[in-house]
Amino acid sequence: MTRRTVVLVERRTRAVRLRPADAAFLRDQFAGVVEVNPGGTADRVRLTARGVVGTIDAPHVRLTIRPKLPWPNLRLLLGLEHFAACGAAPPDAELFAVLATEFAERLRAVAAAGLVRGYHDADHAAPYLRGRLRTADQLRDAAARAFPTTFHVTESAFDLDAPWNQIPKSVADAVATHPALPAPVRAEVRAAAAPLEGVTAVMPTDSVFDAAAREPRAGAYTSLLALCRTLGDGLAAADGTPGGGAFLIDLGRAFERHLATGLADRLAAGWSVEAHAGFAVGDTVLRPDVLVQRRGEPRWVLDAKWKRPGPDAADLHQVLAYAAVTGAPRAALVYPGRRFARKVLQAGARTVALVRLPVVGTSDAVAAGLARLARLLAR
Structure with a gap:
């Protein structure tokens, strides 16, 4: 209709x-x-x-x-600035079509460079014993028939069915069948995904993304997987709704990733950045947006807020709770802005920095804001 x-x-x-x-x-x-x-x-x-x-x-x-935000700055926030040239004017197509087209371009580039194979365990029923025998399955087979004709084994396989290929396969399947996407874009995505035929499409959970990120040989997939995460989040907005007709990007979550990846790229050796680490408090798990550590010791906890700069009482309560549970002596509330600014508050023994991080302007200005924040945290 x-x-x-x-x-x-x-x-x-x-x-x-x-x-x-x-x-x-x-x-x-x-x-x-x-x-x-x-x-x-x-x-x-x-x-x-x-x-x-x-x-x-x-x-x-x-x-x-x-x-x-201007279109170029939305691209920066979504981590798309390093791949395709971008004009100042917003695209004629809707955001979903633009991202799907870029996904096809990135997938083609990765496939042209050579898809990376990986080792994984695969279950087989074989006429002879190889790999590791799956005892429970073998006993069930023996109980069902007098003379089992196969061995139930698990062996190591080396093929394309690895997390860094399974994620784009899953996203390609979802995008290529989405009714809201123009037919030419769906066809482009299907053609780009053809080299992944036979790869298992798995739910791209955080653990699957983490497994893909740990593989050093799959470094060429980094920008593709980042876009897969953005597309997966956008498609998940329609889960449970009649017809599934929605594609939504949460800019607050995009701001969190922009902050975490930007700091990880700019902090020196010995510093580490962890996003959404879990800390149990009774039956509740608190997950601060960004935890910054120096040689494993918590130094800063950051809470990203996609709204007008504050703080209000709820912001302060939240970031101070994060500081208490992580043991970080310093905390920061990070808001979007047009230019970098900071203000320091003292909350008992803890320092709380209020930071405006540029998200509008040239790519150099946005990068400079992240660099200034990294220097502030490393003092």
């Missing part, structure tokens, strides 16, 4: 005419993403998108949510 398009800008309120079914759909399925308030008349509502960009297909309208 053809849907009317309603264009929103992140965090800017717009009054629009909307059918009751569309307003109810947004309230029920995307309550934390789009705020829906009365607009003064029965058929008008006030819509505010909260910290996301992308699209949502409601029963009769498509919401297209654009960023306040």
